[in-house]
Amino acid sequence: MSGAQPAARLIGRLRRWYRRAGDLGASYYNAPYRAAIARARRDEEDLFMLMVFSETLGIPNPATWYTLELQPLLLDRFHDWHKRMGMPHSPLDHFRCC
Amino acid sequence: MSAILLLVLGLGGMAAGYFVYSRFIAEKIYKLDPDFRTPAHEFEDGVDFVPTNRFVLWGHHFTSVAGAAPIVGPAIAVIWGWLPAFLWVVLGTIFFAGVHDSGAIWASVRNRAKSVGSLTGEVVGGRARSVFMIVIFLVLLMVNAVFGVVIAKLLINNPGAVVPVWGAIAVALVIGQLIYRRKIGLGLVSVVGVVALYALIYIGPSVPVTLPESTAGLSPNAMWILILFGYAAIASLLPVWVLLQPRDYINGLQLFVGLILLYGAVIIASPTVVAPMINFGVPEGTPSMLPLLFVTIACGAISGFHGLVASGTTSKQLDKETDARFVGYFGAVGEGALALAAIIAATAGFASLADWQEIYYKFGEGSLTAFVDGGAFILAAGTGMEMTVAATLLTVMAALFAGTTMDTGLRLQRYIFQEWGEIYNIGWMRKALPATLLSVASCLILAFGAGGADGSGGLLIWPLFGTTNQLLAGLTLLVITVMLVRRGRPTFYTLGPLVFLLVMTLAALLMQLRDFFQKENWFLLGLDLVVLVAAVLVTLECVAALRRAKGAANDESVS
Numbered sequence: 063m064s065g066a067q068p069a070a071r072l073i074g075r076l077r078r079w080y081r082r083a084g085d086l087g088a089s090y091y092n093a094p095y096r097a098a099i100a101r102a103r104r105d106e107e108d109l110f111m112l113m114v115f116s117e118t119l120g121i122p123n124p125a126t127w128y129t130l131e132l133q134p135l136l137l138d139r140f141h142d143w144h145k146r147m148g149m150p151h152s153p154l155d156h157f158r159c160c
Numbered sequence: 161m162s163a164i165l166l167l168v169l170g171l172g173g174m175a176a177g178y179f180v181y182s183r184f185i186a187e188k189i190y191k192l193d194p195d196f197r198t199p200a201h202e203f204e205d206g207v208d209f210v211p212t213n214r215f216v217l218w219g220h221h222f223t224s225v226a227g228a229a230p231i232v233g234p235a236i237a238v239i240w241g242w243l244p245a246f247l248w249v250v251l252g253t254i255f256f257a258g259v260h261d262s263g264a265i266w267a268s269v270r271n272r273a274k275s276v277g278s279l280t281g282e283v284v285g286g287r288a289r290s291v292f293m294i295v296i297f298l299v300l301l302m303v304n305a306v307f308g309v310v311i312a313k314l315l316i317n318n319p320g321a322v323v324p325v326w327g328a329i330a331v332a333l334v335i336g337q338l339i340y341r342r343k344i345g346l347g348l349v350s351v352v353g354v355v356a357l358y359a360l361i362y363i364g365p366s367v368p369v370t371l372p373e374s375t376a377g378l379s380p381n382a383m384w385i386l387i388l389f390g391y392a393a394i395a396s397l398l399p400v401w402v403l404l405q406p407r408d409y410i411n412g413l414q415l416f417v418g419l420i421l422l423y424g425a426v427i428i429a430s431p432t433v434v435a436p437m438i439n440f441g442v443p444e445g446t447p448s449m450l451p452l453l454f455v456t457i458a459c460g461a462i463s464g465f466h467g468l469v470a471s472g473t474t475s476k477q478l479d480k481e482t483d484a485r486f487v488g489y490f491g492a493v494g495e496g497a498l499a500l501a502a503i504i505a506a507t508a509g510f511a512s513l514a515d516w517q518e519i520y521y522k523f524g525e526g527s528l529t530a531f532v533d534g535g536a537f538i539l540a541a542g543t544g545m546e547m548t549v550a551a552t553l554l555t556v557m558a559a560l561f562a563g564t565t566m567d568t569g570l571r572l573q574r575y576i577f578q579e580w581g582e583i584y585n586i587g588w589m590r591k592a593l594p595a596t597l598l599s600v601a602s603c604l605i606l607a608f609g610a611g612g613a614d615g616s617g618g619l620l621i622w623p624l625f626g627t628t629n630q631l632l633a634g635l636t637l638l639v640i641t642v643m644l645v646r647r648g649r650p651t652f653y654t655l656g657p658l659v660f661l662l663v664m665t666l667a668a669l670l671m672q673l674r675d676f677f678q679k680e681n682w683f684l685l686g687l688d689l690v691v692l693v694a695a696v697l698v699t700l701e702c703v704a705a706l707r708r709a710k711g712a713a714n715d716e717s718v719s
Contacts, residue, residue, distance in 0.1 A: 080347070087346045090216045091339070091409050094224065094473055098400045100207045 177254030199273035228562035230460035252461025253496030262488030268475035309618030312384035320365035321555035425542025435507035455626035460499025464632020509534020
């Protein structure tokens, strides 16, 4: 029994080391590209928002039937989106976020 | 002489530089302050500004700055003998590169992590910023053209490396997907990736690939250059996580593995340096060592490109200001160590002086081929690896470094074209694809224009690339020096390297101008003139900015 404890401690320590090395490795892998990936993700998001809100902006879109129920869920992100798109205030009458 | 002595003296010198000189620079000149709130904390946003562990940041900084350039330069420059290249790399790293790199981080951190480009505009002036943009564009243009030529040459010299070099791209694509889409842990993916890569290297020599003598009237060399640029254009348009990010990661691992293997093999095999200490019998047509040595070896001794990395991503992630010493200066030491390995491979990796002279029969020859051949000789002797496998390993390493630089370089060139499209209101130029095609076309004109239809003369541009890179370093040193003048601190330690660089750069440009004129190479003559005009502008900016800064400092002390 006394021999097992130091072994368990050792394994625990090794596991912590492995996790720490993994974290450092992940930040080494991601650090240089965080900005580029965030930008790419935002572009995707912008396209998605356009898909969801295009009908309300006057652009006919067959997908609206499916995306309509997403609108309330995206209310929080709507404000950021219209600001990014160069509109200081909400372009929609029934969507008054600011 | 044993190569171990070179290794010990070189690494020892650079280590002393880090422990003694960099401490002096950090404490007395830049006065790095552990309590200063760095931009990483002040503007922390989880994307650009993130305080990062200094070892991770060093790893990222080092692998971003070290590539094929610190191998190519020294491997060409040993044509003048090993001593000049050795001294310039070691002393350059200690007194030039380390001071420049850590200084660039410091300057950026003290100015809300702005890049050297915008710092030049703010600290020096608007005109200097325009010159800066032109110099950066020239650096990218030349590095892309030269690396296209260099990789083509490597693939022709070592047909066994074709499968692993292109296979490595497939490995990177798979790694990218596994990490990004499947969220598989980095450790497992790294092990699998590295094993796959080395398996490819091992089987590469048994499936050699050579292009036919003539494809649509093009020589194999020209064909490879076109294929490489086609690849780089596509790669530069892909989202970064698909290829660039995993490939950068593999390159980082390769860099450490390669360095450890090479240094280990040198210690075990203890090869003898066969190249002369100073080569008095250089082949005909070799330019004078002074000043050409100082532009042939740019990366590895001092390189302006480092300033872009230091002030671009590194400064935004610096946890404490005092880390600038470790990240910047020790990053430069890492690159110096790579350049030193290249020198040892290209001078001690041959059985006899006659073998060495056979490779170095003309200026510009040697380069990566000498590094691969010489390095493989040492690796085979030190590790018992088969010679062909060792050569393939080093070819893959060098080609991957150069390839990543190419697609990053093309991406940056595209941004510059897009920015010009923005500034001058040219609609089509703002789009990614036309801007990429413009970048590729400009590089191809250079690669083929410099050395004829088969693109074999592209390495002639190498010293011009070095010159432009040094101009960039000069501009960064100028920014640092002006900041020091304004703070009333000693300027000798940055002004000295700045003056030295400008003198050597101008002298090299004038000498090459005469050389191109005599050889009636009007294309390169024109290019040389463009760089010369940029160099004169940089020099004038330096004089004007320093006089202004000194004048302002004097006024303050009088009042």
